[in-house]
Amino acid sequence: MxxxxxxxxxxxxxxxxxxxxxYTCLPDVYRKLCQAVGLSSSQADVAVAELMELEDLKEVEEDYRRELWWGRYFSDRWGLELSSAELSRLHLMWFEWRTQLTTxxxxxxxxxxxxxxxxxxxxxxxxxxxxxxxxxxxxxxxxxxxxxxxxxxxxxxxxxxxxxxxxxxxxxxxxxxxxxxxxxxxxxxxxxxxxxxxxxxxxxxxxxxxxxxxxxxxxxxxxxxxxxxxxxxxxx
Known part of the structure; x- marks a missing residue:
């Protein structure tokens, strides 16, 4: 023994x-994010597809610092200059939406x-x-x-x-x-x-x-x- x-x-x-x-909910979560930064419905259609592609690439890289690459994306693609505080708040909201929509x-x-x-x-x-x-x-x-x-x-x-x-x-x-x-x-x-x-x-x-x-x-x-x-x- x-x-x-x-x-x-x-x-x-x-x-x-x-x-x-x-994961299945991510397009809906990203749509909420696009609405939160002020994109129109048609702009959001484009942005959601592009952000999902970016999310896919970053998942492979295991780079979850979304505040960094969101900031670059919204600036370069849509001319939106979001402060660090705004990006931090959006990241928290993104997780709240994701939690609500997770099954x-x-x-x-x-x-x-x-x-x-x-x-x-x-x-x-x-x-x-x-x-x-x-x-x-x-x-x-x-x-x-x-x-x-x-x-x-x-x-x-x-x-x-x-x-x-x-x-x-x-x-x-x-x-x-x-x-x-x-x-x-x-x-x-x-x-x-x-x-x-x-x-x-x-x-x-x-x-x-x-x-x-x-x-x-x-x-x-x-x-x-x-x-x-x-x-x-x-x-x-």
């Missing part, structure tokens, strides 16, 4: 695109609860929204946090990458974590670090980041609820 360490399974979930769909994946709560009932430690480990506290508020608004053993936000609750934090959490229980994410890049890193990786297919308005390759060791599921079959069927 091993004393001091209780061996349990650990599953770490991403948030955006995995437990919730916070929780139908089976998300059931998946979390059933894993916990089966004895797994369940965490949400995700990237930051740049503005301190915003990601935590968004997770709390989803109603999913209470069904987990904790939330860890990069650059707020820990330094380093999400996958390394998942491994750290699992190591405390003598386990190798399951890392569940919608982005090939993240699950590829999980495989590289020796974790178990589950990719939940997601189709949203941003295309580039979800088209990246991933290694054959990644388990791919079409629906979040299929994660239960993978994890509970593993016997680990």
């Amino acid at each position: 091993v004393y001091g360490v209780i061996l349990v399974g650990v599953v770490c979930f991403d948030f955006d695109g995995t437990l919730v769909d916070s 929780v994946v139908d089976c998300a709560l059931d998946v979390l609860l059933r894993l916990k009932e089966a004895g797994f430690k369940v965490y949400i480990v995700c990237g930051s929204d740049v503005i301190p506290g915003v990601k935590r508020r968004r997770v709390e608004a989803s109603g999913l946090l209470a069904a987990t053993d904790g939330l860890y936000v990069a650059h707020e609750d820990f330094d380093g990458c999400v996958v390394d934090k998942a491994i750290e959490l699992a190591s405390a229980h003598g386990a190798v974590p399951y890392v569940v994410d919608d982005k090939p890049r993240r699950v590829s890193k999980a495989v590289d670090r020796g974790a178990r990786a589950i990719l939940v297919r997601f189709t949203g308005p941003l295309k580039r980041v979800w088209c990246e390759p991933y290694p054959p060791e990644v388990t791919v599921v079409d629906r979040l609820c299929d994660v239960l079959d993978v994890v509970l069927g593993s016997g680990v």
Whole structure:
């Protein structure tokens, strides 16, 4: 018998695109932003398409400093000179709109609860929204946090990458974590670090980041609820 360490399974979930769909709403969120800066309806039609393309490119670069690239975009494209204070306010409003329009994946709560009932430690480990506290508020608004053993936000609750934090959490229980994410890049890193990786297919308005390759060791599921079959069927 091993004393001091209780061996349990650990599953770490991403948030955006995995437990919730916070991407499909982005065109509507950007339309609200365009209205807030005073663009006409026809101008907003153009701007939304261009901002979504920019969002897609920046997602690949993992550059979420929207206040910087929004400022350049609205100045260069529409001649709008927005102050730092205005851009900060707009960024907060953008996240408020996104939170309101985000939908929780139908089976998300059931998946979390059933894993916990089966004895797994369940965490949400995700990237930051740049503005301190915003990601935590968004997770709390989803109603999913209470069904987990904790939330860890990069650059707020820990330094380093999400996958390394998942491994750290699992190591405390003598386990190798399951890392569940919608982005090939993240699950590829999980495989590289020796974790178990589950990719939940997601189709949203941003295309580039979800088209990246991933290694054959990644388990791919079409629906979040299929994660239960993978994890509970593993016997680990």
